[in-house]
Amino acid sequence: MSFLVIGYIAVAGLFAAVLLGCPVGLAMLLAGFFGFAGMIGLNPALSVLQTATFETASNYSFTLVPLFLLMGNLISASGVARDLFEGAQRLTRGWSGGLAAAGVTASAVFSTVSGSSLATASTMTRVALPEMQKHGYDPRLSTGSLAAGGTLGILIPPSIALLLYALITEQSVGDMFLAGILPGILAYALYVLTIIFMARIWKGAPDTVAYAETTGGALRTLQLFAPALVLFGLVMGGLYGGFFTPTEAGGAGAALALIFALFRGLRWKQLIEVARETIAATGAIFLILIGAEVFGFVLSTSQISFAMVDFVTVNQFTPWQVMGLILLFYVIMGCFMESLAMILLTVPIFFPVIMANGFDPVWFGVIAVVTVELGLITPPMGMNLFMVKGQARDLSMGTIMTGVLPFVAIDLVRLAILLAVPAITLFLPGRM
Structure with missing residues (x-):
C-alpha cells in the first residue's frame, strides 16, 4: 500500500x-x-x-497560550464583565435595542482581554441576559445578540485562534493580531446595526428605560472600561512599541490582570479555581x-498536501473555487467542532493549498477564523448557542436559534466583504 x-x-x-x-x-x-x-x-x-x-x-513560543488564557480567566473572575456591561449601557442608552447593543459592546471590549468565544458568550450572557429579561426584551433578540457577540472573542486580539494560526504557519503573531482588528470592528458595527433593525421588527426592545445610573457621567463610564482598556493597551502597545516580545506581552498582561483581580477582592478560593480552569484549558x-x-x-x-495541489492543478480549479470549497468545509465542520480544534486540525492540510494558489497567508488566517466564527452560531449545532442555552435554561433552543439567524445572515455579508476587499484585513499589518 x-x-x-x-x-x-x-x-x-x-x-x-x-x-x-x-x-x-x-x-x-x-x-x-x-x-x-x-x-x-x-x-x-x-x-x-x-x-x-x-x-x-x-516550545517557548507556546507559553503564550497559558498566559493569555490566565489573563482572560483572571479578568472574568474579577467581575470586570459586569462593569463593562454597565459602561456599555451608558453608551447605548436610548438606542433602539440599547441593552442588546450594550451586550454586544461589552462582548467586544471583553474580547480584548479574553481570546475565547465560548468564554465571552457564557460570561456576557450571565451578566446581560437577566437585565434584558427584566426590561421585557424579546428573548430571540437577547439570546441571538449575545451568541453572536461572543464570536468576537475569537477575532479581536489578543485572540487564541489567531495566535495558534500564527505559530503553526510560522507567521508573525503581531501581524495576525493587527489583521484581526478591522474585521473585528466591522463585525461589531454590523451586529449593532442588525440589533437596531431587528429591534424595530420584533417590537420587543424598549429603548426608553433608564438602564444605568447616569451619575459620574463620562468619567464614570471611562472608569468602568478602564481595566480592559489598560490591559489591551499594555499588551498591544508593548508588543508593537517594541517593549515586549509576544511571550513577554502575555506575561505582562497576566501579571497586570492578577493585580486588577486582587485589587477587586479576588479570594484565594477563586484564584485556585482560575488556576484550575487555566490548566485544564x-x-x-x-x-x-x-x-x-x-x-x-x-x-x-x-505528501497529501502536494497531492491536493496536483489535483487542483490537473482539474483546473481556479483559486477562488478552491477558496470556496475550503470555506464551505469550514462552515459545515464549524457547526460540530470547537473553533480552536478546527483551526489546528485543518490548517496543516489546507495551508499548502492556499499558498500554492497565491493567497496571502495573513489574510487567509483571518478569513478562516471568521468562517469558523460563523460555524459557532450556525444552527443546529453552533457551540455558542449551547453556551447561551446553559445560562438561559428557561428558554428553548428553538428560540435561541431563531434569534441568531439574522446574525448568521450578516456574518455571511461580512465574509463576502472581507473576501472582496482584502485591504480591510491587510491594511494595519501593511502599515507596520
Missing part, C-alpha cells in the same frame, strides 16, 4: 473519530501514530510520539498541539 493511500486512510479515520465524539487532540494523536507506523514502522512511530510531545511541551489545547505535530508527520511523509 502506498504512503499516499495510507495518508488518506489516516485522514478519513481522523475525521470519523472526531464525528463519533473522540476528542480532537486524541483523534489526531492516534491517527498520526498509526498512520506513521503503517508507513515507516512501529519503532519510528514511537520515536515520533516521544519527540513531538517533548518539543511541543517545551491549556492541557486540552496542548493535547491538540501534540496531536497536530504527530499528525503532521503523516501529512509530510504521505
Whole structure:
C-alpha cells in the first residue's frame, strides 16, 4: 500500500473519530501514530510520539497560550464583565435595542482581554441576559445578540485562534493580531446595526428605560472600561512599541490582570479555581498541539498536501473555487467542532493549498477564523448557542436559534466583504 493511500486512510479515520465524539487532540494523536507506523514502522512511530510531545511541551513560543488564557480567566473572575456591561449601557442608552447593543459592546471590549468565544458568550450572557429579561426584551433578540457577540472573542486580539494560526504557519503573531482588528470592528458595527433593525421588527426592545445610573457621567463610564482598556493597551502597545516580545506581552498582561483581580477582592478560593480552569484549558489545547505535530508527520511523509495541489492543478480549479470549497468545509465542520480544534486540525492540510494558489497567508488566517466564527452560531449545532442555552435554561433552543439567524445572515455579508476587499484585513499589518 502506498504512503499516499495510507495518508488518506489516516485522514478519513481522523475525521470519523472526531464525528463519533473522540476528542480532537486524541483523534489526531492516534491517527498520526498509526498512520506513521503503517508507513515507516512501529519503532519510528514511537520515536515520533516521544519527540513531538517533548518539543511541543517545551516550545517557548507556546507559553503564550497559558498566559493569555490566565489573563482572560483572571479578568472574568474579577467581575470586570459586569462593569463593562454597565459602561456599555451608558453608551447605548436610548438606542433602539440599547441593552442588546450594550451586550454586544461589552462582548467586544471583553474580547480584548479574553481570546475565547465560548468564554465571552457564557460570561456576557450571565451578566446581560437577566437585565434584558427584566426590561421585557424579546428573548430571540437577547439570546441571538449575545451568541453572536461572543464570536468576537475569537477575532479581536489578543485572540487564541489567531495566535495558534500564527505559530503553526510560522507567521508573525503581531501581524495576525493587527489583521484581526478591522474585521473585528466591522463585525461589531454590523451586529449593532442588525440589533437596531431587528429591534424595530420584533417590537420587543424598549429603548426608553433608564438602564444605568447616569451619575459620574463620562468619567464614570471611562472608569468602568478602564481595566480592559489598560490591559489591551499594555499588551498591544508593548508588543508593537517594541517593549515586549509576544511571550513577554502575555506575561505582562497576566501579571497586570492578577493585580486588577486582587485589587477587586479576588479570594484565594477563586484564584485556585482560575488556576484550575487555566490548566485544564491549556492541557486540552496542548493535547491538540501534540496531536497536530504527530499528525503532521503523516501529512509530510504521505505528501497529501502536494497531492491536493496536483489535483487542483490537473482539474483546473481556479483559486477562488478552491477558496470556496475550503470555506464551505469550514462552515459545515464549524457547526460540530470547537473553533480552536478546527483551526489546528485543518490548517496543516489546507495551508499548502492556499499558498500554492497565491493567497496571502495573513489574510487567509483571518478569513478562516471568521468562517469558523460563523460555524459557532450556525444552527443546529453552533457551540455558542449551547453556551447561551446553559445560562438561559428557561428558554428553548428553538428560540435561541431563531434569534441568531439574522446574525448568521450578516456574518455571511461580512465574509463576502472581507473576501472582496482584502485591504480591510491587510491594511494595519501593511502599515507596520
